[in-house]
Amino acid sequence: MSSYTQYITAGVVTAGVIGGAYCAYRLYERASRVNIPENWTQVGTLKDLYVYPIKSCGAVRVDKAECSLLGLRDGWLRDRFLMVVDDKNNFITARSYPELLLVEPSVRSSVLTLNQANMEPISVNLAEVVSLQKPKTATVWGVTVPVYDCGWAVSEWFSRLIDRSTTNYRLVYYASQSSRNLRINSINPIFKFGKEDTGAFPDEVSYNLINQASVDDLNTRLKETQVTPRSFRPNFVLSGAKAYDEDNWKFVKIGENVFEIIKPCVRCILTTIDPETGIRNPKTEPLETLKSYRQLEDPAARRTAGNSPRMGLQMALRSGPGGLISLNDPIFVA
Template identity: 65%
Template sequence: MFIQMLVPVSTYVTASITAAGVLGSAYCAYRLYQNYQDKPTKLPETWTQVGVLKTLSVFPIKSCAPILLNQAECTLLGLKDGWLRDRVLMVVDEKNNFITARVYPELFGVVPTFKSSVLTLKCANMEPISVNLAEVVATQKRTKAVVWGDPVPVYHCGREVSEWFTKLINRNEKYSLVYYASENCRKMVVNADKYYKFGKNDTGAFPDEASYHLINEASVEDLDSRVENTRITSEHFRANFLLTGAKPYDEDNWKFVKIGENIFEVIKPCMRCLLTTIDPETGIRDPKVEPLTTLRKYRLAATPAERKAAGNAPRMGLQMTLRSGPGGLVSVNDPIYAA
């Protein structure tokens, strides 16, 4: 077993399931996207305070442990603090296809820290390893990796860190760490399903969906009260923003969210996948597929059209994109407003 550590800002901070089954929900949810021509968004003029920001989390490597911050900058790609940025690194296989903790739960145990441009990775029973991302950008040629079938520009982070992940995963295949090689949100394949509309500036670097993710603490606590014999926390949902002070599921009615002076549009509810069934501290998958089993009893899509698009993936949390100008700061204890 391994323990997932949450790194404070002062340090700069299994039940067997087949790969096809694990990836199915997320793949279906991903293919709800439709790229469309961006149109100006009319922002609300009236806001209601719904709570405050309790925690602020950045996940520099897709599917690995977060870094907790007291303050971060909001950009089109997501949260940023110097070289620390949200989901701009990911692990890929020999064919440059991305991998996640849905199939490789050991990734949850990888704890990143940053000192300037130097990323250091730690994991139980592994020697720490460091990568200077500034050197990666300066010396590596751009190449392509694949996220949900879509090509994305990346830099490979070098042989040593590739060997480190290959040893960690230990599945008779080579794995590599790659770094996002663009300042623009990644492009995605146009999809015929028009229910959810994602613009070209909404998709971040490597997140499955939008650039920002918010979870309501009260909703998580309500869910936890319904699940037997399994403790469910906000860490199961890997959100950037943890809201405290709202009522359970109040977020279902929000179209816009403002944190401090930063305005976000709610693009869609977050449709949850099997990643939530892995214990964030141990990496062990829940044998009763919780919390998905309970969520499906009362949190499936609300309308027939949305149900057709989302299938049996239940709703929990919000996927959002930045609608105010980039560069604004968001801080723990900031008031959170909704409209």
């Protein structure tokens, strides 16, 4: 029995679990109405599988994970279910605080452990946080979300890391089993962007895929630097497809898990920060090169994205939740 199942069996926050199960059912009910394709073409295999427990912090590479309506999960390891907030409870990211990228999280049972080269390790028991804390509120992309505060010790750790203070930043955990709301004015009507596709704390939707061949092609165009798929913080890295073939896909199937492509992933300044060192590229690469040849072509889409270039896919789960994805799974498209 997993730690999550034990935790549920113990009856902790039972009402919240029941509510979450109902929300999951409603989300699955909506997804099941999508016209899933019957004919698929294999384009490659799953090369890498990443979970990002804390928004803007380091990745955890896993061999397999479960697909939930809120993103990848493996017990208490969940994708972007935690984030760091400032003293006004507004989320912060590595765009402004690149040192976050060098925080290496790991999750064992329900215990989250953080490592960083210049800091002592610290751990927090997420099961205790959920069972003992009452939900508060924080803000992510202008939307108020329910969160559990992860306690003073880990918050003091992040505060010392970021600005050598003790109380300016806090670590919070998502306190819901349904996707956060979307800002209505952020939804471009040309994309099939459902209000239930947002997940917990990802920027837009719960799943992101990058094509290794597209990254390889980008590297042939870069003159003074090279990048890896990790520069784009994907959940899925596809191997075997042709460069930029993903521009023409509508659905992706990994193993037996079906995803609808909601929109291209438009890229920001975060891609110019080396995920291994936290150092910004002085010439804002690879973003500048991407801008030269990867602009959105649809005028309506450009009105929202501006000159932000595309690289990768934003996707939402359309098969039933609970399916497993493993490294080397075949990847099909339609």
